Amino acid sequence: QVPLVESGGGLVQPGGSLRLSCAASINIYSSHYMAWFRQAPGKEREFVAVIRWGPLTTNYADSVKGRFTISGDKGKKTAYLQMNSLKPEDTAVYYCARSSGTSWSTRPSEYNYWGQGTQVTVSA
Numbered sequence: 140q141v142p143l144v145e146s147g148g149g150l151v152q153p154g155g156s157l158r159l160s161c162a163a164s165i166n167i168y169s170s171h172y173m174a175w176f177r178q179a180p181g182k183e184r185e186f187v188a189v190i191r192w193g194p195l196t197t198n199y200a201d202s203v204k205g206r207f208t209i210s211g212d213k214g215k216k217t218a219y220l221q222m223n224s225l226k227p228e229d230t231a232v233y234y235c236a237r238s239s240g241t242s243w244s245t246r247p248s249e250y251n252y253w254g255q256g257t258q259v260t261v262s263a
Contacts, residue, residue, distance in 0.1 A: 140164055141255060143235050148257030156223045157259060161235030163216040165252055169193025172238035173211060173218040176247060177231035177259075184234070186245035190218060198243060203229075225261045232256040 147159040159175070167173065174189040188199045188209040197209050206225075211218040218235055236250035244250075 142252040143237065143254035145233065145235050145254045145257040148233060148259045150260045150262065151225055152263055153226060153261055155225050155261070156221070157225065159220040159222065159233055159235075159257060159259075161218040161220075161254060163218075163237065163252075165216075165237065167192075167213060167216045167237065169213070170241040172196075172241075172243040172250075174236050174238070174243070174250060175209065175218075175220045175233060176236060176250075177229075177233045178256075179231040182231075184247050186247075187233070188220060189243050191243065196243070200245075222259070225259075227261050229259060230261050231259060233259050 142165045144162050169192045172189050172191045175187040176184050178184040190197050190209045192213045208221040234256045235254045237252040239251035
């Protein structure tokens with residue numbers, strides 16, 4: 140069973156919006172961090188945003204601050220990424236992940252559960 144399943148990707152014009160969802164089949168405790176990463180062709184996987192429920196904490200990459208919002212429903216074990224004012228450089232496969240420990244990180248190696256990814260393409 141896939142531990143995390145992303146959905147909501149697609150093709151959108153520059154300036155448009157998309158909302159990604161990540162549904163977890165594994166345990167998500169208040170101390171865990173759930174994060175969104177993205178990977179464009181030929182580039183390394185990069186951190187986008189992270190959320191933790193206990194206490195509520197969010198952090199963002201500088202490149203998406205003010206445009207993207209991470210949220211979630213702990214009871215439903217689901218995280219969301221609302222993406223507004225999308226740019227062509229946001230084009231990538233977007234992955235959600237759950238941290239292995241109780242401290243947040245921008246490093247993919249600190250997350251031990253991953254989804255299969257959802258493609259986001261921003262193009263006119």
